[in-house]
Amino acid sequence: EISEEIENAWNLYPRENEVKKFLQIIRKSGKVRNYEMEGRRKDGKVIVTTQSAVLVSEEGDGVIEGIIQDITARKKAEEEAEFYNSLLRHDLGNKNQIILGYLELLSNYDLPEKERLFLGKALDAVRAGTDLIEKIRYLHQASEETGVKVINLEKIVKKVVDGYVMEAEKNGIAIKCECNGKIKVKAGMLVEEVIANLLENSIKHSRATEIKIYPVERDGEAGICIEDNGVGIPDDMKEEIFKKKVKGKESKGSGLGLYLVKKIVEKYEGEVEVKDGDGGGTKFLIYFKKR
DSSP states (O other): OOOSOOTTGGGGOSOHHHHHHHHHHHHHHSEEEEEEEEEEOTTSOEEEEEEEEEEEEETTEEEEEEEEEEOHHHHHHHHHHHHHHHIIIIIIHHHHHHHHHHHHHHTTSOOOHHHHHHHHHHHHHHHHHHHHHHHHHHHHHHHHOOOOEEEEHHHHHHHHHHHHHHHHHHTTOEEEEOOOSOOEEEEOTTHHHHHHHHHHHHHHHSOOSEEEEEEEEETTEEEEEEEEOSSOOOGGGTTGGGSTTOOOTTOOSOSOHHHHHHHHHHHTTOEEEEEEOBTBSEEEEEEEEBO
16 A cells, blocks of 8 residues: 655666566556566665556546555565476486486396396386476476467477387387378477377387377367277276376376376367277377467
8 A cells, every 4th residue: 555655656666677668568558467577665675576557547647556566475485496396307307317327237237136126126216206307397397388389280299209119119019100291280399298198108008009190170179199909098087097196006107197298288278188999999189279
């Protein structure tokens, strides 16, 4: 609440460029909502504020009326959270990779059966930790990314498939990609992670011999379907699998993969569905708005 008049209120704001941008916005649209800018208190301390204001006419003059909120504590907490997230995603991730490298080198030695069992458990744990760090990194990117752009969905699919062909073959699975490179949709850079998660999920858990990837369309939307001929997913689990930390009993992953898929797809105003495959197994369908 303002209890006194200040001759030049703009002197309370130390960054002139922020003030100019604020004035440009409010002159153009007549209002501003949650605009962040630094302010100066009576004691001289600089704080972070949000401004929500409207431009009104009073006796022929333009008057700005609004609310100023001090968000300094919140911004500090956000910066600290980002710092710790950065440590988790980068520093800890790098150390995990070093540990993984040494363990994999150790696996090349002729170890007794008991020691090799322990080594296998250590490798599984480190790989699960690395997977978790990667999923957190992508979730953070999803929350930070703004806006959508036109992308060639099928080109991204082909790029991802090329990276998984060898892993699929090791599991006795043939990948058939029936994409022609013509589907363009409104989405973003994390679509590649969506495709990779779904394809990896099918390779690891479907027990399939074949995975088909092909384009799909419906009113005003286009996308792809990833379909396998594996064991399928029970009906009572089809919605549960997209929830956080839900995973199969035999899964060694983080339980964030399909949750991440849904989060990213919805970020781009798309939709992901899971259904029974036409010849058994499972199919995942992803739709985005056409360009």
